[in-house]
Amino acid sequence: MSEPVLPGDATLRSTALALDAADPLAHFRDRFYIDDDDVCYLDGNSLGRLPLETVSAVGEFMNDEWGAEAVDGWSHWIDEAASVGDILASAALGTEAGQTLVCDTTSVNLYQLVGAAIRANSDRKTIVVDAANFPTDRYIVQGLADTFGLTIVTLDTDGSGGPGSVSVEARDDLLTVAALEPILTDQVAVLTLQTVNYRSGARADMKAINDLARSRGIYVVWDCAHAIGSIELDFDATGVDLAVGCTYKYGNSGPGAPAWLFVRKSLQPVLNPPIQGWFAQKDQFAMGPVFEPTDTIRRFQIASPSIMGLRSVKMAFEMIGEAGISAIARKAELGTEYMIRLVDEWLVPLGFRLGTPREALQRGGHITIHHPNAKQIALAMRKVSKVIPDFRMPDGIRIALSPLPTSFVEMWDGLARTRDLVASGEYKNVTDEGNRVT
Ligand SMILES: Cc1ncc(COP(=O)(O)O)c(C=O)c1O
Structure with missing residues (x-):
């Protein structure tokens, strides 16, 4: 894949309009609930917008299924974690059916899979995490290490430390195979990393890391x-x-x-997750005295799925399947390229620094910009400029395009308003009211 090419002068609003006119996904925006068209919603990497069809899908489930069928509905709801998992896998994971469940939270699922990998590699006593992993991932690993008596090695890419920290070179949180090489010894049971880093947006080379880890008998659990x-x-x-x-x-x-969660078929019969719930039982409704798990992906399911939640996942991932993940990825590459160009032109002269890799295949759908007053600027973007980003400690503002609803004009307007807000110094008048969520 070559780097995305932007037509014309990125700083002109007419270029954004031309990009929207040429965007094969532009029409998907009309299928989302957009309360105020003047808001530049650049936070779809935190919470995506609401697809209009989800409102009717959940409403129909309530009336036609829960309301009309009551408990009888379970006869056809019972395996929905797996059937919606197949829809999600086909739309977005590039893999076969029968290996994905839609269930629980990322945190619980990480606990289940890292725990299963530890149990499978029980003669090894080390677990490796990245200091730049999302906090829940690091905290869960700390709990698992206590429970199973493992030692943690934290790849300290940013000086923030952590249990067993080892200093590792990584520009913008981008870990390399060369940096991992000496750390992945035959004592390591499991390594857990993010595919796209939540702070910088750096994208790991999953294939190279998987190949290295597999050659050393190490399981890798990816947080995607x-x-x-x-x-x-x-x-x-x-x-x-x-x-x-x-x-x-x-x-x-x-x-x-x-x-x-995703577990490759060949591993399903050999891995044992630490939480052994009744949905994993081979003969679930025999209600037997001893846990005897099935060999299928259901082995990783703990308990009753949220059918309402599953219906919104189904609707949203059917839309992703309809758009096509390759078209979505191309728009993310072009859109992040576009935002980086605008940051270089407008925001770097105002004291910002780009904290995301410049190569399209080394990033995801968001970019991060740093500024000493980032927290106050992010707040003012929201309150004064109708631009929604998010702030991440210590000085990062994340801005994202969500390829289906976000337009190029929205990105242009958002960055132009940010430029004006900072150039005028107006952001300094905004006070932090202490919202717990940033
Ligand atoms: C990379 C990453 N992992 C895990 C989580 C936590 O997810 P959950 O609250 O669903 O467990 C988040 C939340 O934003 C995240 O960004």
């Missing part, structure tokens, strides 16, 4: 929360065996919608 729905994951080509992710970011499935 920031990747799914913005890049081609291609699990078969990249050799992913174990992965988790959410559905509420580029997946547009709603706040707290069920997450997903």
Whole structure:
């Protein structure tokens, strides 16, 4: 794949209009609930917008199924974690059916898969995490290491430390195979990394890392929360065996919608997750005295799925399937290229620094810009300029395009308003009211 090419002068609004006119996905914007067209919503990497069809799908489920059928509905709801998992896998993971469940949260699913990998590699006593992993991933690993008596090695890419920290070179959080090479010894049971880093947006080379880890008998559990729905994951080509992710970011499935987990078919009979719930039991309704798990993907399901949540995941991932993940990924590459160009032209002269790799295949759907006053600027973007980004410690503002609803004009307007806000110094008048969520 070559780097995306932008036509004309990126700083002209007419270029954004031309990009929208040529965008094969532009019409999908009309299928989302957009309350105020003047808002530049550049936070789809945190929470995706609401697809209009989800409102009717969930409403129909309530009336026609829960309302009309009550408990009888379970006869056809019972396997929906797996059937919606197949829809999600076909739309966004690049792999076969029978290996994905939509269930629980990313955190619970990570616990299940890292725990299963530890149990399978029980003669090894080390677990490797990245200091730049999303906090929940690092905290869950700390709990698992305590439970199973493992030592943690934290790849300290940014000086923030962590249990067993080892200093590792990584520009913009982009880990290389060369940096991992000496750390992945024969004592390592499992390594867990993010496909797209939640802070910088850097994208790991999953194939190279999987190949190295596999050659040393190490399981890799990928957290794809920031990747799914913005890049081609291609699990078969990249050799992913174990992965988790959410559905509420580029997946547009709603706040707290069920997450997903992926276990490659060949590993399903040999891995044993630490939480052994009744949905994993081979003969589930025999209600027997001893846990005897099935050999299928259901072995990784703990309990009753949220059918309402599953319906919104189904609707959103059918839309992703309809658009095509390769078209979505191309738009993310072009859109991030466009935003980087505008940052270089407008924001770097105002004291910002780009914190995301410049090569399209080394990033996902968001970029991060740093500024000493980032927290106050991010707040003012929201309050004064009607631009929605998010802020991440210590000085990062993340701005994303969500390929289905976000337009190029929205990106242009958002960055032009940010430029004006900072150039005028107006952001300094905004006070932080102490919102717990940034
Ligand atoms: C990379 C990553 N992993 C995990 C999580 C946590 O997900 P959950 O709250 O669904 O467990 C998030 C949340 O934003 C995330 O960005």
